[in-house]
Amino acid sequence: MKTADPELMRAINRFNVLDTIRRHGPISRVEISERTELSTTTVSAITASLLDDGLILTRHEGDIRNAAARGRPRVMLELNPEAARVVGAKIAANRMVFAVTNFRGEVLSNLTLPIRVDRQPIAVIADLIEDGVRRCVVDADLSLDDIDSICIGLPGVVEHRTGHVRSSPIFRETNVDFASEMTSRLDVATIVESDAHAITLAHHWFGRARDLDDMVLVSLEQTLGLGVLHAGQLFRGAGGLSHNLGDLVLGVGRSETIRLSMLAGEKAILGEHAMDGRFAEAVRLGRGMTHAQTLIAAEDDALIAAASRAGEAIGLAVANIVTLFGPPRVVIVGSSLSLGTVFVESIGRSYRDAIPPSISTVAELVFDESADETWAQGAAVVALCELYESPWGTTGPAPAL
């Protein structure tokens, strides 16, 4: 149980001020005071401390009030991009994407390695990631010493708190302590997170959910993932587990349970097409869905039917999630969206059919074909979030928790 002392009080207000500055670009102290409902005195004190710690910068231009700007001009404050650098990575079965960002989450360099890593031994995957991180850092004209934190986004079930990967389609082993593995290799604090959570934060900071503190994101990639944002924070189940949508059960067949992943995973959609020569090559290169889109455009009936079936299943799952969480918006992302309108419309239709009438107006569905880079950026944001929350005043680099 956290004891509420003045220190915590300050930490909370400090975080709110910092977060307000992050969200609302260059912003004056007065406006921070209005938004946070803290007194100008307190804002002044906190911003002084933030300036002192080099987390924010002043800027004397850009006071864009009504032209009749009487009085002393406001001094605008903004995040100091140099305050920290982090690396975010998205690891998928057939590619790894890295991004180095500054304290604002702006990408300084990024790197895509189209390597198929699934089912390789942990050590091999870790080697490749280590290499990618190092290269991406160099690309940004930095050294690893300049990096404050790293976050690896993986598909599957990830226990953020402990850094264990319970199960992932790209690992043969289960329950891997991957955070420790990478931390010891790179000698930089490294955290592990579900890729869906990463893209969720990316959309909260920069994408389709900038305006919302509550929302749900569904990611449709090789793996089907879920991210829930609640009161501006990632909602991680009781034990800090990430959610794995693909494991959701949609019914029972003759002798087996039918999981969403069996109906709507990449494999399920491509089906026997994946066997075809040219297609198989495309899939291997991670262009499976784009290729499928061209086949659909050419009216490949089997594929159209598969896409439609998958969309239906996903629509049902989304309806269930809305039933449970009641978010004002559901952002749907992932490579499967490049299947095109057949797929997307199927999701929408099925959702509208399945959503209970009593809450049919609660949620709005938004589709977004996020770029790979955005996923890696999201992972970087996860890392930044941890930095934000940590007790900045204390210089300690190791946030022992």
Place this chain on the structure above:
Amino acid sequence: MKTADPELMRAINRFNVLDTIRRHGPISRVEISERTELSTTTVSAITASLLDDGLILTRHEGDIRNAAARGRPRVMLELNPEAARVVGAKIAANRMVFAVTNFRGEVLSNLTLPIRVDRQPIAVIADLIEDGVRRCVVDADLSLDDIDSICIGLPGVVEHRTGHVRSSPIFRETNVDFASEMTSRLDVATIVESDAHAITLAHHWFGRARDLDDMVLVSLEQTLGLGVLHAGQLFRGAGGLSHNLGDLVLGVGRSETIRLSMLAGEKAILGEHAMDGRFAEAVRLGRGMTHAQTLIAAEDDALIAAASRAGEAIGLAVANIVTLFGPPRVVIVGSSLSLGTVFVESIGRSYRDAIPPSISTVAELVFDESADETWAQGAAVVALCELYESPWGTTGPAPAL
């Protein structure tokens, strides 16, 4: 955005101390200090204030440390049962149950009205509830003036924050502002909550989840409900909606979506049996499930099959919920449990089949055939929780929020 000032700080610590006293029976200041990690000084100050407000009592007996009790004996503190009285109610289609409790949540009187109210006009239902509340209060040798708060637990989708009932099987109308309705009738602050949330808190305070701050409860009554306890608090979707399990989609039939309620609601289980004369009478009296149990004992094949099918569907739904929330325990309650082992074992079997192996050890299933009184008590606990959180120092009886 809540600004963190000394007042909030005190409110937090005060709540923690009060909650610790509630949970751990008569407890000394020293032990409170240990559990909350607040200094003894602070605990002393806060308890002095709580004593001053009459929320807790001292008791000089009962220091049960090791017999070698040297030194000044500890003064035990406990909740003052007289500090508040609340009424909780559980409204079901065929009965209404009321309970008056003291500040500790102990039942002072309770009352069951076996009245079928579903689909009556709001005014009629409100009349009946008003009457029940008044009678139950009188039974406890109290007057309505003595009551600090009332909570009505209803099946369906309830928006706790606004007091609106979005949809409920017992209301013909949708989106009813039932909290206002009852508040104006009784002239006592009345809140509305999902019945599932009520029984969830009941189990957290007194039942099968006393030891846990994170858990999920599934209620199987006429309506299928869900309660999620997260970090010791009810998790109410983004908008304060309650969850409605029955609306979960389990698949798509020829021309309609198959919802859990269609497979596992009371009606679905009893099926055509409900038409039978004696049986219909039992159902009308709210003894449908018990009666069904005797039929099952007599090896009524159709009913056994129905119970088994329903159990399967629920097992799947529970597996999905565990996939999403990852709670350490799932408490399953409700009248349907009186169907007996066929039903319960079917749930367990189906759950074990459906739960993804990677998280098969996360959650433990617990069945509990909670008495009606417990549900009403749970509603009372919901009311008490609101009182707990409110700014006690200020005397205002109307917690305007």
Place this chain on the structure above:
DNA sequence: CCATTTATTCCCCAATGCGGATTAATTCAG
């Protein structure tokens, strides 16, 4: 009756947020 032990309270300090007064930095009127 007094030493010992343990629980609780008292006294004082550091930190926090806030309100009001003060200072700073600009525009506008003449």
Place this chain on the structure above:
DNA sequence: CTGAATTAATCCGCATTGGGGAATAAATGG
């Protein structure tokens, strides 16, 4: 160009909080 007006930011003093250490209270044991 100068001074009044206006708005932003800071400074000062206060009330409140939690914490540490000393002091006090209330029992036991000899």
